[in-house]
Amino acid sequence: AQKVTQAQTEISVVEKEDVTLDCVYETRDTTYYLFWYKQPPSGELVFLIRRNSFDEQNEISGRYSWNFQKSTSSFNFTITASQVVDSAVYFCALSGFTGNQFYFGTGTSLTVIP
Amino acid sequence: DADVTQTPRNRITKTGKRIMLECSQTKGHDRMYWYRQDPGLGLRLIYYSFDVKDINKGEISDGYSVSRQAQAKFSLSLESAIPNQTALYFCATSDSGQGEETQYFGPGTRLLVL
Numbered sequence: 561a562q563k564v565t566q567a568q569t570e571i572s573v574v575e576k577e578d579v580t581l582d583c584v585y586e587t588r589d590t591t592y593y594l595f596w597y598k599q600p601p602s603g604e605l606v607f608l609i610r611r612n613s614f615d616e617q618n619e620i621s622g623r624y625s626w627n628f629q630k631s632t633s634s635f636n637f638t639i640t641a642s643q644v645v646d647s648a649v650y651f652c653a654l655s656g657f658t659g660n661q662f663y664f665g666t667g668t669s670l671t672v673i674p
Numbered sequence: 675d676a677d678v679t680q681t682p683r684n685r686i687t688k689t690g691k692r693i694m695l696e697c698s699q700t701k702g703h704d705r706m707y708w709y710r711q712d713p714g715l716g717l718r719l720i721y722y723s724f725d726v727k728d729i730n731k732g733e734i735s736d737g738y739s740v741s742r743q744a745q746a747k748f749s750l751s752l753e754s755a756i757p758n759q760t761a762l763y764f765c766a767t768s769d770s771g772q773g774e775e776t777q778y779f780g781p782g783t784r785l786l787v788l
Contacts, residue, residue: 570712595776596778603782603784605766605775605779605782607778607779661722661732661733662717662777664717666715666716
């Protein structure tokens with residue numbers, strides 16, 4: 561079965577703090593893909609990153625970084641020096657090898673307090 | 675112009691009415707999807723289509739139907755709307771291929787069924 565768990569429902573941090581959003585996945589596929597999306601208060605879904613199961617290198621993009629660990633089936637997302645504009649709901653998603661379906665987590669609502 | 679557009683953006687309807695939500699894309703993607711988002715449940719797949727002649731049920735297709743009129747157009751219909759279909763509906767597209775393709779989302783349609 562394919563499943564994505566985002567155990568953190570809501571997180572609040574003060575501006576400039578670092579914050580990590582957790583994502584744990586389950587899959588029987590040996591080849592799979594992981595994604596993060598951001599949903600700001602305006603409601604649209606913005607693609608942030610895609611990772612395939614063969615690439616465990618961590619990735620950094622500005623203040624964003626992602627830590628992929630197959631050993632723990634986790635794909636965590638860290639925002640460094642958070643800003644108010646980072647306030648949003650963040651979704652982690654999993655796609656299997658056939659690409660028939662995305663499996664979304666239930667999302668983590670991040671509030672950055674000025 | 676946006677690559678994936680949805681009309682209407684907001685809709686209020688009454689129980690028992692038939693309504694149609696429309697999605698158009700200019701990305702040239704073969705695959706199109708309809709999701710609904712409910713608070714605390716993340717996104718759930720309603721239907722998906724891998725090309726004009728291909729329609730597949732997703733996780734929660736009951737009460738919905740779809741039509742793929744062209745490569746660029748994918749419509750979602752609620753034959754007889756009920757209040758628990760009140761949700762935020764997203765259309766998404768992706769390129770053909772294996773699971774690595776990213777899904778790109780439209781801006782969403784907020785539907786309220788009274």
